[in-house]
Amino acid sequence: MKNFKSRYRYSAILLKQLVKSDFKLRYQGSVLGYAWSLLRPLLLFVILYVVFVKIFPLGKGIPHYPVYLLLGIVMWNFFLEMTTRSTTAIVDRGELIRKVKIPRWVIIVSSSLAAVINLILNLVVVVAFLFINHVDLLSTILWLPLILAQAYIFSLGLSLILSSAYVKYRDVSYIWEVILQAGFYMTPILYPLSRITNVTFQKLIMVNPLAQTIQDARYSMITHKTVTAAQVYNGGWLKLVPYVLSILILVIGLLYFKRESRFFAENI
Amino acid sequence: MMEQPEVAVEVSGVGKVFKLPLEKRTSIKELFVHFFRRAKGYELQQALQDITFDVRKGEFLGIVGRNGSGKSTLLKIIAGIYQPTKGSVKVNGKLVPFIELGVGFNPELTGRENVYLNGALLGFSEKEIAAKYSEIVEFAELDQFMDQKLKNYSSGMQVRLAFSMAIRADADILLIDEVLAVGDAAFQRKCFEYFRNLKRDKKTVIFISHDMNAIREYCDRTIMIEDSRITAEGETYRVAMEYTKLFTEDKNKTVGSKIDHETEKRWGDGAIRYIKTIAKPKKLKDEKTLEIIAQAQAYENVETPIFGFSVKNSAGEYLLGTNTKIKGVKTKNVKPGDRINIHWTIPNIFADGKYYVNPAVERADGITECDWVEEAEEFSVFKEERTPYNITPDIKVVVD
Numbered sequence: 001m002k003n004f005k006s007r008y009r010y011s012a013i014l015l016k017q018l019v020k021s022d023f024k025l026r027y028q029g030s031v032l033g034y035a036w037s038l039l040r041p042l043l044l045f046v047i048l049y050v051v052f053v054k055i056f057p058l059g060k061g062i063p064h065y066p067v068y069l070l071l072g073i074v075m076w077n078f079f080l081e082m083t084t085r086s087t088t089a090i091v092d093r094g095e096l097i098r099k100v101k102i103p104r105w106v107i108i109v110s111s112s113l114a115a116v117i118n119l120i121l122n123l124v125v126v127v128a129f130l131f132i133n134h135v136d137l138l139s140t141i142l143w144l145p146l147i148l149a150q151a152y153i154f155s156l157g158l159s160l161i162l163s164s165a166y167v168k169y170r171d172v173s174y175i176w177e178v179i180l181q182a183g184f185y186m187t188p189i190l191y192p193l194s195r196i197t198n199v200t201f202q203k204l205i206m207v208n209p210l211a212q213t214i215q216d217a218r219y220s221m222i223t224h225k226t227v228t229a230a231q232v233y234n235g236g237w238l239k240l241v242p243y244v245l246s247i248l249i250l251v252i253g254l255l256y257f258k259r260e261s262r263f264f265a266e267n268i
Numbered sequence: 269m270m271e272q273p274e275v276a277v278e279v280s281g282v283g284k285v286f287k288l289p290l291e292k293r294t295s296i297k298e299l300f301v302h303f304f305r306r307a308k309g310y311e312l313q314q315a316l317q318d319i320t321f322d323v324r325k326g327e328f329l330g331i332v333g334r335n336g337s338g339k340s341t342l343l344k345i346i347a348g349i350y351q352p353t354k355g356s357v358k359v360n361g362k363l364v365p366f367i368e369l370g371v372g373f374n375p376e377l378t379g380r381e382n383v384y385l386n387g388a389l390l391g392f393s394e395k396e397i398a399a400k401y402s403e404i405v406e407f408a409e410l411d412q413f414m415d416q417k418l419k420n421y422s423s424g425m426q427v428r429l430a431f432s433m434a435i436r437a438d439a440d441i442l443l444i445d446e447v448l449a450v451g452d453a454a455f456q457r458k459c460f461e462y463f464r465n466l467k468r469d470k471k472t473v474i475f476i477s478h479d480m481n482a483i484r485e486y487c488d489r490t491i492m493i494e495d496s497r498i499t500a501e502g503e504t505y506r507v508a509m510e511y512t513k514l515f516t517e518d519k520n521k522t523v524g525s526k527i528d529h530e531t532e533k534r535w536g537d538g539a540i541r542y543i544k545t546i547a548k549p550k551k552l553k554d555e556k557t558l559e560i561i562a563q564a565q566a567y568e569n570v571e572t573p574i575f576g577f578s579v580k581n582s583a584g585e586y587l588l589g590t591n592t593k594i595k596g597v598k599t600k601n602v603k604p605g606d607r608i609n610i611h612w613t614i615p616n617i618f619a620d621g622k623y624y625v626n627p628a629v630e631r632a633d634g635i636t637e638c639d640w641v642e643e644a645e646e647f648s649v650f651k652e653e654r655t656p657y658n659i660t661p662d663i664k665v666v667v668d
Binding site for chain 1: 277288347348349350351363365366367371372374376377381384385387388389391392393395666
């Protein structure tokens with residue numbers, strides 16, 4: 001028991017320092033520094049507003065479409081950042097892993113927390129725009145932490161799988177890049193789900209836990225006119241599929257990572 | 269249940285096999301070609317075999333062996349970084365997770381930030397590091413540099429900081445790999461002081477080094493690993509000698525002790541050439557003298573040639589030498605077909621190691637070389653009395 005406690009303590013200390021140094025290194029050499037964490041989503045919002053509200057008004061009929069769009073992009077970017085950073089995280093920390101016996105999961109969690117910090121900063125911007133756009137405060141916003149937790153669980157599961165596989169096969173990062181490209185268009189980020197008239201396509205799209213969490217987040221925060229998984233599957237048992245899938249991916253990730261991590265040091 | 273509390277590390281039957289991919293698949297085509305038979309694309313490399321030993325609490329254990337013999341792999345298995353393929357390792361006590369100095373240092377972070385990061389790797393919380401901070405900086409002598417990025421440090425400064433961190437490690441068992449390979453004399457002195465403290469505090473230490481003087485001075489017991497197995501184990505003095513022998517015997521195989529007639533190691537106009545050069549004995553222990561017997565053959569008429577020789581050590585330093593002119597020995601004129609025997613007697617002042625004899629002969633002008641043979645003969649020295657110096661003459665001492 002004492003051993004467990006001291007191991008946990010070591011992991012916690014390490015995690016804190018890794019996250020800190022990551023954060024310090026992130027905007028090094030840039031004049032504006034940490035301000036970029038807020039500037040990036042702001043500028044992104046300007047672009048989205050010009051393109052999808054003024055030029056291609058895709059979101060007709062959706063109230064507060066610009067913020068709706070921004071939230072989707074912010075969540076997608078979180079997913080993208082976390083999985084791509086984590087993919088190479090183990091190999092990037094190769095020197096450490098080959099020379100010190102540190103709990104390997106700390107590395108993945110630290111790179112995931114970097115993405116979480118960014119997500120929180122981005123959400124601050126989203127909330128600011130909620131007020132600017134005079135979006136009514138919905139009581140369902142209380143669900144948001146749970147929805148984000150689910151997105152984190154799903155991303156973490158994938159991160160664990162990707163990072164372990166990357167140690168053995170460097171092709172993983174290229175394959176993942178392609179999958180992300182496809183995923184971006186197969187997730188209702190730029191277009192509202194209601195624009196897809198084929199019900200089967202709608203159902204297939206919503207199997208993806210990321211599509212489901214993005215829609216749920218929009219529903220809880222911005223407008224109840226968002227189409228959620230529950231609606232797509234007509235309230236049937238199938239609506240649980242994306243939730244179960246998130247947990248399943250995490251469990252697979254944990255098991256795979258645990259098995260592979262014993263050999264990280266020699267395989268890197 | 270308590271189990272043998274006096275044993276700190278128990279290594280039993282450890283073997284390690286590395287799977288090395290036969291060829292790196294770098295192109296898409298290769299990837300496809302190999303995709304269906306990837307399981308076969310490995311070469312097995314036996315890094316360690318059947319390694320069994322105990323380290324008692326408070327023991328300073330040395331591990332020696334040539335590069336690539338498997339000693340660092342063994343240390344990593346003990347540290348838990350590598351998994352053994354066979355056997356097991358039991359560790360009783362807190363093991364320092366470090367193998368080398370300065371692990372995890374990030375060149376883009378400042379000295380201060382690196383101290384906290386490195387401290388976390390050693391298991392220290394921010395509070396604990398803050399308490400030790402001034403001590404760390406003072407020891408590293410880096411007061412004015414702590415807010416500079418590590419990439420602007422000289423390598424000596426980095427090593428000082430790394431070492432200053434490493435010695436704070438609060439552990440019962442320490443694994444030290446080749447720390448002495450880096451740093452200058454002042455750093456090495458600090459290292460030795462630290463080792464003495466470890467010994468005084470009865471810490472358990474496993475120490476890898478190529479520096480036999482350090483091994484001899486600090487290790488209670490030493491293990492030699494050669495070709496992935498333990499080939500010698502026990503008293504440090506004996507194992508260190510085995511290790512030194514490893515190199516001298518190896519050179520015998522590759523260099524050879526005959527005169528090679530056509531290499532860049534030999535030059536001269538060939539008027540007189542050495543036929544043989546023999547050191548007697550070839551292995552010196554505590555003999556008083558070394559004899560060098562050389563024979564040369566004349567091919568032309570040469571007036572009063574000068575015969576000489578020099579001796580160099582395995583590091584290539586010329587230690588001593590002389591010639592017949594310096595010695596004031598008159599030589600006769602030679603004519604073709606003459607054979608000349610030269611016999612040198614040298615006091616055995618040599619320290620342990622390997623030496624080469626370079627005989628030479630030149631014309632009376634002292635400029636024109638007839639024959640110069642580099643490394644014509646070699647001999648080695650193993651003395652009962654040993655010092656770390658270049659020469660070990662017979663020194664008498666009286667203490668009143």
